[in-house]
Each structure stands twice: as C-alpha cells, then as structure tokens.
Amino acid sequence: MLDLFPEGFEEADRGEVLEFSAYTGADGERRARADFGIVLASEIPVDWEERWKRFHRPVEIGGMWVGPPWEAVPAGVPSITIDPGRAFGTGGHATTRLCLELLSGLARGSLLDVGCGSGVLSIAAAKLGFSPVIALDNDASAVDATGRNAEANGVALEIRRLDARIDPLPKADVALANISEQMVAAVAPRLACDVLVTSGYFEPHVPRLAGFRRLERRTLDGWAADLHAPE
Numbered sequence: 001m002l003d004l005f006p007e008g009f010e011e012a013d014r015g016e017v018l019e020f021s022a023y024t025g026a027d028g029e030r031r032a033r034a035d036f037g038i039v040l041a042s043e044i045p046v047d048w049e050e051r052w053k054r055f056h057r058p059v060e061i062g063g064m065w066v067g068p069p070w071e072a073v074p075a076g077v078p079s080i081t082i083d084p085g086r087a088f089g090t091g092g093h094a095t096t097r098l099c100l101e102l103l104s105g106l107a108r109g110s111l112l113d114v115g116c117g118s119g120v121l122s123i124a125a126a127k128l129g130f131s132p133v134i135a136l137d138n139d140a141s142a143v144d145a146t147g148r149n150a151e152a153n154g155v156a157l158e159i160r161r162l163d164a165r166i167d168p169l170p171k172a173d174v175a176l177a178n179i180s181e182q183m184v185a186a187v188a189p190r191l192a193c194d195v196l197v198t199s200g201y202f203e204p205h206v207p208r209l210a211g212f213r214r215l216e217r218r219t220l221d222g223w224a225a226d227l228h229a230p231e
Contacts, residue, residue, distance in 0.1 A: 001020050001022070002180070004022070004028065004031050004032055004035065005022040005024060005028065006139070008022075009021060009022040010022070023044060029041050057071070058071045059097065060077075061096075061097050061100045061101070061124075063077075063078065064077075064078045064079065064080060064100075064124065064127070065077045065078065065079040065080070066079070066080045066082060066096075066120060066124070067079075067080075067081065067082070068081070068082060068083060069081050069082075069083050069152070078127065080120065080123050080124055080127065080153055081149070081152055081153060082118050082119070082120045082123070082149050083118070083145070083148065083149060083152070093223075094220040094221040094222070094223040095178050095199040095200055095223050095225060096120060096121060096178065097220060098199055098218050098219070098220050098223065098224070098225035099121055099176060099178050099197055099199050099225050100121065100124050101218060101225075102197045102216070102218060102225055102227050103121070103124070103125055103128060103130075103174070103176065103197060104128060106174055106195060106197075107173075108128070108129040108130050108131070109130065109131075109172075109173030109174060109194075110130065110131065110132055110133075110134075110171075110172040110173045110174070111125045111130040111131075111132075111133045111134070111172055111173065111174045111175075111176060112134045112136065112169065112170060112171075112172035112174070112175045112176065112191070112193065113125065113133065113134065113135045113136065113176045114136050114164045114169070114175065114176065114177040114179065114187055114191075115136070115137055115138075115142075115164070115177060115178060115179040115183065115200075116135035116136060116137045116142060116143075116146050116159070117137065117142050117145070117146070117178075118142065118145045118146060118149060119135055119142075119145060119146030119147075119149045119150055119157070119159075120149070121176060121178060122135040122146060122150070122157050123149060123150055123153050123155050123157070125174075125176070126150075126155040126156070126157060127153070127155060130174065132156075132158055133155075133156075133157050133158065134157070134158045134159075134160065134170055134172065135150075135157050135158070135159045135160070136159075136160050136161075136162055136164060136169075137161060138161065138162065138163045138164070139161075140161060143159055143160075143161045146159050147159050164177075164183075164187045164190070165183075165186050165187065165190075169187075169190055169191060169192070171192040171193065172192075172193050173193065173194050173195070174193060174194065174195045174196075174197065175191045175193035175195070175196045175197070176196075176197045176198075177196070177197070177198050177199075177200070178197075178198070178199045178200050178225075179200045180200045180201060181200070181201035181205045181207045183200070184198045184200065184201070184207045184209065185207050185208065185209060185210075188207075188209035188210060188211065188212055188228075189209070189210040189211055193230075194229070194230070195227065195228070195229060196209070196212055196227070196228040196229070197225065197226070197227055197228075198225065198226050198228065199223065199224065199225035199226070201223070201224060202222055202223060202224065203219045203222050203223060203224045205224065206224075206226075207226070209228060211230060211231055212228040212229065212230055212231060213228060213229060213230075213231050214226050214227070214228050215227045215228060215229055
C-alpha cells in the first residue's frame with residue numbers, strides 16, 4: 001500500500017478482515033486491482049477534505065508534542081506542528097517515533113534526512129540541536145511540505161529535491177533514512193556518515209547494508225528501526 005499510495009491510506013481492523021482504504025482516482029484503482037485482485041470502489045464523499053484529517057492525531061515523542069495544525073497545542077510543552085499536505089507523515093507512525101527515539105540519544109552534529117516526507121524528522125532533529133540539517137526527497141510534494149512545515153516551526157533546514165539512488169549525497173555526522181528496506185539497502189553504500197539511523201520496514205525484516213554494522217534495534221507495533229555505524 002505504501003508503494004501504491006505513498007501519500008497515505010487508512011487501515012481498519014474488521015474482525016477477521018484487515019481493510020485498507022485510499023483516496024485515489026481511476027489510475028490508482030487500476031494499480032490496486034493489479035496488485036490485490038479484489039478491490040471495492042465508491043465515490044468520494046463531498047466532505048473528503050475534512051474526513052482525512054481524522055486519521056492524523058497528535059502524539060508525544062520523547063517529551064515533544066507532534067501533531068497537525070488543526071489540533072490544539074498544549075501549553076508549556078515543546079511542540080512540532082506538521083501539515084502533511086500530500087506528503088507522508090505527521091509523526092504518529094511507529095517508524096517516526098522509533099527514529100526520533102534513536103536520534104535523541106545521539107551526539108549532536110550535522111544531519112542528513114534521506115526521504116524527508118513532510119519534514120517531521122528533519123524539524124525534530126533541528127529542535128533537538130542537530131545542525132545543519134539537510135532534508136532530501138525525490139517527491140516535489142514532499143519538498144514543498146517540508147519547506148512549509150520548517151517555516152511554520154521556525155527552524156532552518158537545507159531542503160533539496162534529488163534522487164538519493166543516483167545523485168551525489170552530502171556528508172553528515174548523522175544520516176537518517178526512514179524509507180523502506182529496499183531503498184535503505186540501495187542508499188546506504190552511497191552515504192558518508194559516522195552514524196546511520198534506518199527504518200520504514202517491519203520487525204521481521206533486517207536490512208543488510210554494505211559498509212555498515214548494526215549497533216542497536218528498537219521495535220514498536222510490529223515496525224523496526226536500527227542504528228548503524230560504518231565498518
């Protein structure tokens with residue numbers, strides 16, 4: 001579903017059935033049928049622009065409140081406001097939380113966020129004291145969302161649109177890749193960093209990264225994040 005609908009989808013437990021729903025058009029419906037076979041389609045409700053907001057809820061990660069702009073920010077709590085737009089992530093996903101937990105325990109320095117999505121981890125890193133923070137994504141929507149969210153949160157990021165699989169990547173003390181197991185494996189050998197945080201895959205999956213050894217693993221809700229160092 002993440003490959004088919006990277007902008008997001010809804011997951012609902014219907015007893016013996018796990019139901020996935022996505023707002024899409026005819027092309028998206030055809031892709032889903034090709035992968036899943038049986039797909040039920042219905043017209044989008046007139047209030048769809050408001051309904052999707054119900055699935056983005058605020059969370060607290062490491063003493064920091066992270067949530068969308070339509071939720072009230074509690075007084076006296078460090079906060080990050082994230083409007084996902086068409087990009088992935090307001091902070092509630094397990095992989096985001098795991099990555100932030102690992103980042104919070106690292107020595108501060110420069111940070112490279114590969115596949116920044118809505119920018120939530122780049123912004124959190126900047127607020128934790130990492131500098132400079134470079135946010136990369138191949139998706140124009142993600143680059144736009146990261147820029148808007150960085151401005152809304154008053155942090156300075158260096159934001160670039162590029163393909164991490166083929167374009168040159170800047171050096172950094174810490175690299176972060178919350179993407180997918182396949183993409184992590186493809187990008188890792190191209191990174192020049194002292195520490196690498198990876199996620200975006202389920203707990204049974206253990207990415208094998210050329211040039212790195214794993215130092216630590218954390219899991220949450222069936223998802224995993226790993227801390228690596230160069231060999």
